[in-house]
Amino acid sequence: MKIIICVNHVPDTETKVKIGGDAKSIDKAGVNFTLNPYDEIAIEAGLKLKEKFTGETIALTLGGDASKETLRKALAMGVDKAMLLKDDGIRDSSSVAYAIAETLKTLSPDCVLFGKQSIDYAGEQLPGLVAELLNLPSVSVIVKLDAQDGKLVCEREIEGGHEVVETMFPVVLSTQKGLNEPRYPTLKGIMAAKTKPIEERPAPAAAAKVEVRAMSKPPAKAAGKIIGSDVSAVPELVRLLHEEAKVI
Amino acid sequence: MKILAFAEQREGKFKKSAFEVTQAAKKIADQLSCELVTLVVGDAIESICAELAPYGAGRVVAAQDARLRLYSTTAYAKIVAETAKREGATILFFPASQMGKDLAPRVAAKLDGGLVPDCTALRVEGGEVIAMRPVYAGKAFVEMHATSPVKLFTLRPNVFTASPMNGAGVTVEKASVELDASDFRAKVAAVKIAEGRPDVTEASIIVSGGRGMKGPENFHLVETLADVLGGGVGASRAVVDAGWRPHDEQVGQTGKTVSPSLYIACGISGAVQHLAGMSSSKYIVAVNKDKDAPIFQVADYGIVGDVFEILPALTAELKKALGK
Numbered sequence: 318m319k320i321i322i323c324v325n326h327v328p329d330t331e332t333k334v335k336i337g338g339d340a341k342s343i344d345k346a347g348v349n350f351t352l353n354p355y356d357e358i359a360i361e362a363g364l365k366l367k368e369k370f371t372g373e374t375i376a377l378t379l380g381g382d383a384s385k386e387t388l389r390k391a392l393a394m395g396v397d398k399a400m401l402l403k404d405d406g407i408r409d410s411s412s413v414a415y416a417i418a419e420t421l422k423t424l425s426p427d428c429v430l431f432g433k434q435s436i437d438y439a440g441e442q443l444p445g446l447v448a449e450l451l452n453l454p455s456v457s458v459i460v461k462l463d464a465q466d467g468k469l470v471c472e473r474e475i476e477g478g479h480e481v482v483e484t485m486f487p488v489v490l491s492t493q494k495g496l497n498e499p500r501y502p503t504l505k506g507i508m509a510a511k512t513k514p515i516e517e518r519p520a521p522a523a524a525a526k527v528e529v530r531a532m533s534k535p536p537a538k539a540a541g542k543i544i545g546s547d548v549s550a551v552p553e554l555v556r557l558l559h560e561e562a563k564v565i
Numbered sequence: 566m567k568i569l570a571f572a573e574q575r576e577g578k579f580k581k582s583a584f585e586v587t588q589a590a591k592k593i594a595d596q597l598s599c600e601l602v603t604l605v606v607g608d609a610i611e612s613i614c615a616e617l618a619p620y621g622a623g624r625v626v627a628a629q630d631a632r633l634r635l636y637s638t639t640a641y642a643k644i645v646a647e648t649a650k651r652e653g654a655t656i657l658f659f660p661a662s663q664m665g666k667d668l669a670p671r672v673a674a675k676l677d678g679g680l681v682p683d684c685t686a687l688r689v690e691g692g693e694v695i696a697m698r699p700v701y702a703g704k705a706f707v708e709m710h711a712t713s714p715v716k717l718f719t720l721r722p723n724v725f726t727a728s729p730m731n732g733a734g735v736t737v738e739k740a741s742v743e744l745d746a747s748d749f750r751a752k753v754a755a756v757k758i759a760e761g762r763p764d765v766t767e768a769s770i771i772v773s774g775g776r777g778m779k780g781p782e783n784f785h786l787v788e789t790l791a792d793v794l795g796g797g798v799g800a801s802r803a804v805v806d807a808g809w810r811p812h813d814e815q816v817g818q819t820g821k822t823v824s825p826s827l828y829i830a831c832g833i834s835g836a837v838q839h840l841a842g843m844s845s846s847k848y849i850v851a852v853n854k855d856k857d858a859p860i861f862q863v864a865d866y867g868i869v870g871d872v873f874e875i876l877p878a879l880t881a882e883l884k885k886a887l888g889k
Binding site: 328330331332333334336341343354355409410411414436437438439440441442443444445446448449450454455456457458460470472473474475476477478479480481482483484485488493494495525526527528529530531532533534535538540541542543544545546547548550551552554555557558559562564565 | 580635636638639642662663664666667668669670671673674675677678679680681682683695699700701702703704705706707708709710711712713750751752753754755756757758759763764766767770794811812813815818819820822826827837838844845847848849850851856861862863864865866867868869870871874875878879882883886887
């Protein structure tokens, strides 16, 4: 089974966002970038599929040289190979999806895995866009995966519950927390990752379909009211919620 | 120019987001002086379409078929894309719900359109729909527009208003549905819904617990308070990672982003990742022992105190106030 895991190199969750000089993106100075946390779940799912069916796992990303760090992390977790679609520019989701889909056409995967979203722009678009461009079935936000004889039963998270989805390979899946516990890279894995190949290809070009006009910080909130420090404050809190905020 | 709004229903009942999306789409249609068509997909849904009238729907297209009773990504996407083409609709609105977020990208690819996801505000400027959306889990906002001929937007639930007006009646038209086996290569076989509290992404009140709750055995205090308010239960990443609470309750950058009208944070210090997921709540109450906890910087009302004393008292007081 050929398993492709699409990964993203993103600012870590501790990042304090500063708006960049272009007023359209963040100032990357001093920002730590890391493997997108949801992609670790996708990698773990890919490694488990390989353990079950044998085959090959490939981590794929689009970005500049800095993204190689994220590919090395995927390799250290146990992925066999990595591929970088080289592009230093800023792209919208549709042009990233186009580049990934065009590349996947040359790789003929049985299973394409994504984290359910990137923690930076959190659009949750790529899995669906790529699946449609490849005319493949897709299941997003999966929290359960059971693969038998070419058939898959997944559970995807919906509001207040799950949908049980039956599908087949080849398929595009996006993974949600709770699906598995991503393994930590072992020392041996980290050493091995240094010598595993990272293939570079130019990223297929496509025009953007959406544009960021401006980026801004959320409006600063005025400091709230501290009502008290013990149970005597409770009736006043309830009064404020009822009469001032009118939320109860 | 024509606008298409996708009104989500499950089990023959509209989601609140269906009304939010219809009303938001109607406002944009009015500003652009163009027609709005609302699309409902499912089985036996013709009879509920009139419920969209007070939110501005005039023409409703009902695509119904027994095979569409449960959501199917590819079948639904085909119907939405074909309806948009047939109607000549070039601006499409969806809810940023689990269904809408799954559906909209596939429709976007079919129509070669640009998608602006998870919008929290819309306006029209120079004949163009401009959307605001949070990025970096709410640490920043971007103003975006689609540059392609077909433009798609998903709207974050609970953010846009759904207030019934005196609408005219709706005309409901049945759409012909042509589907084959290839449209069901991924098929929903069953839906498992946990009975009880609303999901945090849909709840208008959320009571959330953090490490200050000291252990999973104390979360009944959070749950009881949530139940008195008819709200959902949320949790910080720390307590989910510790296995005290299930993943689907996690609020924050690696969990869910929520916008309830009231968010009560109990024993949550307010790490930046958590604040990112809940700071767009309309009102925030914080109960925490530590007066310097960052949660107090975003809270509208705070009590610097012990959750084990405050929560039972608050539950009792609310019961009294709400006559329960």
